[in-house]
Amino acid sequence: MTGEMLADLANRGLKAMFVARPDACRVCRSMQGRVFDPLEAPALPLEQCLTPPCRCWYEGYDSRAVVSRLLRAGMDAVKRQRTREARELLYQVIDLDERNELAWLWLGEVAPGVDERIVCLENVLAINPGNQLAREGLRRLRLRRRETGRGQRAARRNKQAREAIAEIRHWRPKVSTLREVEPPPGPDQRESLAPLVTGVELARERASTAAPSEGSSVSFVVVFLWVLLITVFLA
Secondary structure: OHHHHHHHHHHOOOEEEEEOOOOOOHHHHHOOOOEEOOOOOOOOOOOOOOOOOOOOEEEEEOHHHHHHHHHHHHHHHHHOOOHHHHHHHHHHHHHHOOOOHHHHHHHHHHOOOHHHHHHHHHHHHHHOOOOHHHHHHHHHHHHHHHHHHHHHHHHHHHHHHHHHHHHHHHOOOOHHHOOOOOOOOOHHHHHHHHHHHHHHHHHHHHHHHHHHHHHHHHHHHHHHHHHHHHHHHHO
16 A cells, blocks of 8 residues: 555655654654655654554655645644754754744754854844844844853853862972971980080179279379379479
């Protein structure tokens, strides 16, 4: 039956689109909306089906009907937060109709990165410059990318500052640059130094007592010399 249907599609110049039932297994759902040449389409039922017997089928289509079906399926997958499935379906729409405004707009919601989403919305505006949803979304994405870049630069600066502070905290001077400080004398050393200190103090006392006697003797000699000179002068 499947072979006859595919042959009929080939005779009519149509392609074969895989259609999965709503309750189909994940393998069949992953093939939903795929388009094949009728002579190269996988035979049904699928051998890889996880819930045999496989009840999926092929449909002939013109490009507009396929695009509409795939687009609806992709939009539904976005709403159900099936990001990967939605992305694949919308990619197929764009492969068939690269100027499909809705496909680019919805792909801007599930593209893998900020840069990819920006490209999607820029394509929407290239197709329809008056699309306000795309314009507003593009503004938000560019702002996010700019803030992300600032955050990354700030994170790098903070990391460098933390590393510099860590180096300062862990820095230790070399041993050769340290001044060696003699320890204070211990009890034994103090006892050995006691006689020396006593001798120094006695010497200081003798010097202080000897200083006045030397001064008085010098004064007596000076007076004697003056008296002698006066006596010689008067004689």
